[in-house]
Amino acid sequence: MTRIAYFIVAFLALASSFASAYDPSPLQDFCVAVNDSKSAVFVNGKFCKDPNLVVAEDFFKHVDAGNTSNKLGSKVTPVSVNELFGLNTLGISLARIDFAAKGLNPPHIHPRGTEILIVLEGTLYVGFVTSNQNNGQNRLFTKVLNKGDVFVFPKGLIHFQLNVGYENAVAIAALSSQNAGVITIANAVFGSTPPISDQVLAKAFQIDKNTVDYLQKQFWYDNN
DSSP: OOHHHHHHHHHHHHHHHHHTOSSOOOSSSOOOEESOOTTOEEETTEEEOOGGGOOGGGGOOOOOOOOOOSSSSEEEEEESTTTOGGGTTTOOEEEEEEEOTTOEEEEEEOTTOOEEEEEEESOEEEEEEOOTTBTTBOOEEEEEEOTTOEEEEOTTOEEEEEEOSSSOEEEEEEESSTTOOOEEHHHHHHSOSSOOOHHHHHHHHTOOHHHHHHHHTSOOOOOO
16 A cells, blocks of 8 residues: 555544544633634634633532422433533533432433433433334333442433432433533424424324324423
8 A cells, every 4th residue: 555545544534533523622721612702713612712811710610409399300400511611622511410209301312412420319210212223123221220320321312310219319410512412302392393293293103183282282391
Protein backbone atom coordinates (compact mmCIF):
# COMPACT_ATOMS: atom_id res chain seq x y z
CA MET A 1 0.00 0.00 0.00
CA THR A 2 1.37 3.40 -0.98
CA ARG A 3 1.98 6.26 1.43
CA ILE A 4 -0.99 8.13 -0.07
CA ALA A 5 -3.27 5.13 0.46
CA TYR A 6 -2.19 4.90 4.10
CA PHE A 7 -2.94 8.60 4.50
CA ILE A 8 -6.42 8.20 3.02
CA VAL A 9 -7.24 5.24 5.29
CA ALA A 10 -5.99 7.14 8.35
CA PHE A 11 -7.98 10.22 7.36
CA LEU A 12 -11.20 8.24 6.90
CA ALA A 13 -10.74 6.51 10.24
CA LEU A 14 -10.24 9.85 11.95
CA ALA A 15 -13.26 11.35 10.19
CA SER A 16 -15.48 8.44 11.22
CA SER A 17 -14.43 8.85 14.85
CA PHE A 18 -15.49 12.50 14.74
CA ALA A 19 -18.74 11.62 12.99
CA SER A 20 -19.67 9.19 15.76
CA ALA A 21 -19.24 11.81 18.49
CA TYR A 22 -22.52 13.43 19.51
CA ASP A 23 -20.89 16.12 21.66
CA PRO A 24 -17.71 17.35 19.93
CA SER A 25 -14.62 17.46 22.08
CA PRO A 26 -13.82 21.02 23.17
CA LEU A 27 -10.71 22.74 21.87
CA GLN A 28 -10.40 24.82 25.04
CA ASP A 29 -10.71 24.33 28.80
CA PHE A 30 -14.33 25.42 28.87
CA CYS A 31 -17.01 27.28 26.92
CA VAL A 32 -19.56 28.58 29.42
CA ALA A 33 -22.84 29.11 27.61
CA VAL A 34 -24.34 32.60 27.49
CA ASN A 35 -27.58 33.91 26.03
CA ASP A 36 -26.06 37.19 24.85
CA SER A 37 -24.65 36.71 21.35
CA LYS A 38 -22.62 39.93 21.33
CA SER A 39 -18.87 39.31 21.16
CA ALA A 40 -19.44 35.57 21.60
CA VAL A 41 -18.58 32.42 19.67
CA PHE A 42 -21.30 29.92 18.75
CA VAL A 43 -20.21 26.43 19.83
CA ASN A 44 -22.32 23.27 20.00
CA GLY A 45 -25.66 25.04 20.11
CA LYS A 46 -24.69 27.75 22.60
CA PHE A 47 -22.78 31.02 22.58
CA CYS A 48 -19.57 30.99 24.62
CA LYS A 49 -19.05 33.45 27.41
CA ASP A 50 -15.87 35.50 27.33
CA PRO A 51 -13.37 33.35 29.31
CA ASN A 52 -12.22 36.45 31.18
CA LEU A 53 -15.74 36.89 32.54
CA VAL A 54 -16.22 33.27 33.68
CA VAL A 55 -16.69 32.75 37.44
CA ALA A 56 -16.98 29.71 39.70
CA GLU A 57 -20.79 30.04 39.80
CA ASP A 58 -20.88 29.18 36.10
CA PHE A 59 -19.92 25.62 37.09
CA PHE A 60 -22.13 25.32 40.17
CA LYS A 61 -25.76 24.42 40.82
CA HIS A 62 -27.69 23.25 43.88
CA VAL A 63 -30.37 20.61 43.30
CA ASP A 64 -33.27 20.21 45.71
CA ALA A 65 -35.59 17.23 46.05
CA GLY A 66 -38.31 17.21 43.40
CA ASN A 67 -42.03 17.52 44.08
CA THR A 68 -43.60 14.10 43.44
CA SER A 69 -47.19 15.21 44.08
CA ASN A 70 -48.42 14.46 40.56
CA LYS A 71 -50.13 11.70 38.58
CA LEU A 72 -46.88 9.82 38.02
CA GLY A 73 -45.54 10.15 41.54
CA SER A 74 -42.11 11.18 40.27
CA LYS A 75 -40.09 14.25 39.40
CA VAL A 76 -37.00 14.52 37.23
CA THR A 77 -34.76 17.50 37.97
CA PRO A 78 -32.33 17.86 35.06
CA VAL A 79 -28.91 19.44 35.23
CA SER A 80 -28.08 19.89 31.56
CA VAL A 81 -26.44 22.75 29.73
CA ASN A 82 -29.78 24.54 29.90
CA GLU A 83 -29.59 24.66 33.70
CA LEU A 84 -25.81 24.73 34.20
CA PHE A 85 -24.10 26.77 31.48
CA GLY A 86 -20.65 25.49 32.42
CA LEU A 87 -21.55 22.11 30.92
CA ASN A 88 -21.40 23.51 27.40
CA THR A 89 -19.11 21.37 25.14
CA LEU A 90 -18.23 19.02 28.03
CA GLY A 91 -20.45 16.15 26.85
CA ILE A 92 -22.01 15.23 30.21
CA SER A 93 -25.06 16.05 32.30
CA LEU A 94 -27.11 14.50 35.07
CA ALA A 95 -30.57 14.40 36.59
CA ARG A 96 -31.96 13.78 40.05
CA ILE A 97 -35.06 11.55 40.01
CA ASP A 98 -37.38 11.57 43.02
CA PHE A 99 -40.07 8.92 43.45
CA ALA A 100 -43.05 8.77 45.77
CA ALA A 101 -44.10 5.29 46.87
CA LYS A 102 -45.03 3.36 43.67
CA GLY A 103 -44.00 6.39 41.60
CA LEU A 104 -43.05 5.91 37.96
CA ASN A 105 -40.62 7.58 35.59
CA PRO A 106 -42.55 6.47 32.48
CA PRO A 107 -41.14 4.89 29.32
CA HIS A 108 -39.02 7.44 27.48
CA ILE A 109 -35.90 7.80 25.38
CA HIS A 110 -32.86 10.08 25.32
CA PRO A 111 -32.09 10.61 21.63
CA ARG A 112 -28.60 11.97 22.24
CA GLY A 113 -27.22 10.17 25.28
CA THR A 114 -26.59 6.93 27.15
CA GLU A 115 -27.80 6.97 30.77
CA ILE A 116 -26.18 5.37 33.81
CA LEU A 117 -28.29 5.40 36.97
CA ILE A 118 -27.42 4.83 40.62
CA VAL A 119 -30.03 4.35 43.35
CA LEU A 120 -29.44 6.48 46.44
CA GLU A 121 -32.53 5.42 48.38
CA GLY A 122 -35.32 2.90 47.87
CA THR A 123 -35.96 0.02 45.49
CA LEU A 124 -36.56 0.50 41.77
CA TYR A 125 -37.73 -1.85 39.03
CA VAL A 126 -35.98 -0.64 35.88
CA GLY A 127 -35.69 -1.78 32.31
CA PHE A 128 -35.11 -0.99 28.67
CA VAL A 129 -36.32 -2.38 25.34
CA THR A 130 -33.93 -3.04 22.47
CA SER A 131 -34.38 -2.21 18.80
CA ASN A 132 -35.57 -5.02 16.52
CA GLN A 133 -32.06 -6.11 15.56
CA ASN A 134 -32.51 -9.53 17.18
CA ASN A 135 -34.53 -11.39 14.52
CA GLY A 136 -37.14 -8.66 14.56
CA GLN A 137 -37.72 -8.95 18.30
CA ASN A 138 -37.69 -6.08 20.78
CA ARG A 139 -36.06 -7.63 23.86
CA LEU A 140 -36.85 -6.37 27.35
CA PHE A 141 -34.06 -6.23 29.94
CA THR A 142 -35.14 -5.56 33.53
CA LYS A 143 -33.60 -5.51 36.99
CA VAL A 144 -34.67 -4.68 40.54
CA LEU A 145 -32.22 -2.16 41.98
CA ASN A 146 -31.55 -1.39 45.62
CA LYS A 147 -29.51 1.32 47.30
CA GLY A 148 -26.05 1.51 45.71
CA ASP A 149 -26.99 -0.46 42.59
CA VAL A 150 -26.11 0.87 39.14
CA PHE A 151 -27.78 0.21 35.78
CA VAL A 152 -27.07 1.42 32.23
CA PHE A 153 -29.66 2.41 29.62
CA PRO A 154 -28.14 2.48 26.11
CA LYS A 155 -28.59 5.61 24.03
CA GLY A 156 -31.87 5.99 22.16
CA LEU A 157 -33.63 2.96 23.69
CA ILE A 158 -36.97 3.07 25.51
CA HIS A 159 -36.47 2.72 29.26
CA PHE A 160 -38.29 3.30 32.56
CA GLN A 161 -37.94 3.26 36.35
CA LEU A 162 -40.66 2.25 38.82
CA ASN A 163 -40.49 2.56 42.60
CA VAL A 164 -41.69 -0.83 43.80
CA GLY A 165 -41.20 0.03 47.46
CA TYR A 166 -43.56 1.62 49.97
CA GLU A 167 -41.16 4.46 50.78
CA ASN A 168 -39.79 7.33 48.74
CA ALA A 169 -36.88 6.59 46.41
CA VAL A 170 -34.12 8.73 44.95
CA ALA A 171 -31.78 8.08 42.03
CA ILE A 172 -29.13 10.01 40.13
CA ALA A 173 -28.82 9.57 36.37
CA ALA A 174 -25.69 10.60 34.49
CA LEU A 175 -25.93 11.15 30.73
CA SER A 176 -23.29 11.12 28.01
CA SER A 177 -24.42 14.41 26.53
CA GLN A 178 -24.65 17.99 27.73
CA ASN A 179 -28.23 17.96 26.41
CA ALA A 180 -29.41 14.37 25.94
CA GLY A 181 -33.03 15.35 25.27
CA VAL A 182 -36.05 13.36 26.41
CA ILE A 183 -39.07 11.97 24.57
CA THR A 184 -41.73 10.50 26.86
CA ILE A 185 -43.49 7.90 24.72
CA ALA A 186 -47.09 8.37 25.89
CA ASN A 187 -46.82 12.16 25.80
CA ALA A 188 -45.29 12.19 22.33
CA VAL A 189 -47.75 9.74 20.81
CA PHE A 190 -51.02 10.88 22.41
CA GLY A 191 -50.19 14.43 23.48
CA SER A 192 -48.34 15.90 20.50
CA THR A 193 -49.15 19.35 19.12
CA PRO A 194 -50.91 19.18 16.74
CA PRO A 195 -52.25 15.69 17.52
CA ILE A 196 -51.38 12.68 15.39
CA SER A 197 -54.30 11.52 13.27
CA ASP A 198 -56.55 9.11 15.20
CA GLN A 199 -56.68 7.00 12.05
CA VAL A 200 -52.92 6.56 12.21
CA LEU A 201 -52.89 5.70 15.90
CA ALA A 202 -55.91 3.40 15.72
CA LYS A 203 -54.26 1.34 13.01
CA ALA A 204 -50.82 1.40 14.63
CA PHE A 205 -52.08 0.24 18.04
CA GLN A 206 -54.91 -1.93 16.65
CA ILE A 207 -57.53 -0.12 18.73
CA ASP A 208 -60.68 1.80 17.81
CA LYS A 209 -60.74 5.54 17.16
CA ASN A 210 -62.88 6.22 20.24
CA THR A 211 -60.10 4.86 22.44
CA VAL A 212 -57.55 7.01 20.63
CA ASP A 213 -59.76 10.09 21.02
CA TYR A 214 -60.16 9.36 24.73
CA LEU A 215 -56.40 9.03 25.21
CA GLN A 216 -55.67 12.21 23.27
CA LYS A 217 -58.05 14.17 25.50
CA GLN A 218 -56.15 13.21 28.64
CA PHE A 219 -53.70 15.57 30.32
CA TRP A 220 -50.31 14.03 29.72
CA TYR A 221 -48.17 15.17 32.63
CA ASP A 222 -44.48 15.75 31.95
CA ASN A 223 -42.39 14.95 35.03
CA ASN A 224 -39.27 16.60 33.61
